[in-house]
Amino acid sequence: MAIITYGGGSSPLQLPNLKLYLSATKMVQQADNSLVSTCSDFSGYNFHATQANTSLQPTFQTNEFGAKAGIKGDGTDDIMSLSGGALNILRNINQYTVQIAFKRTILGDVNILLQYTNGNNTFSRLTFSLSATSVSATVRNSTNSQNLIINSNDLNSHLVQLTLNPSNQNFYMYLDGVLMASGVADSAYTEDLPSVNAVIFGSNLSNIFGEAVINGITINQAYSDHSIIQKQYKGWLNRGWL
Secondary structure, three states, X not given: OOOOOOOOOOOHHHOOOEEEEEEOOOOOOOOOOXXXXXXXXXXXXXXXXXXXXXXXXXXXXXXXEOOEEEEEOOOOOOOEEEOHHHHHOOOOOOOEEEEEEEEEOOOOOOEEEEEEEOOOOOOEEEEEEEOOOEEEEEEEOOOOEEEEEEEOOOOOEEEEEEEEEOOOOEEEEEEOOEEEEEEEOOHHHHOOOOOOEEEEOOOOOOOOOOOEXXXXXXXXXXXXXXXXXXXXXXXXXXXXXX
């Protein structure tokens, strides 16, 4: 399978096959600490993250990432869901890139940033999580799992990037534009799984939530080589693309 090419640039809108572009900075700005019912998707597909129950809504944080805003999960029960076509973004594809701009609010137990599960909620297709000492991405199918872990133990702003190369079926995980972990996948990781559930700040598999702030999330159905990773990181760092 050929690798989808990239036209250059540092904005997520220039990424090929962009399917999800959630941004606290680009969405309609709200008062500090106000409840967030919708985090808007700017990919053009309108795959917004939503939560109708006010008791489960995260809060809007102004200037959390320098001059950029963020959405904060309380780590207790805040959770937002993706629906519709967003549920099939990771279905039956052999190349993709996920980017999450985040900031811890505590150095504590496991916190969930993003999780995709299979339709029966029996296992996680993809989970990004934080602990007191690490950032991890767990990718699995119905039988196997791959866990990539990056050492990280601070309360600073970061951009974590995970990409799947279709040529060698390797996962590569970056933190702030630096390659920190890799792992070998296999064709089974791209199996055509049933429709999935996708949540932010929580899990459909356990009572684990995320006490953290997210500036933005992007998912595109293409592999990102080192130069693309660098451009995206520098774009976020210098111009605040999220």
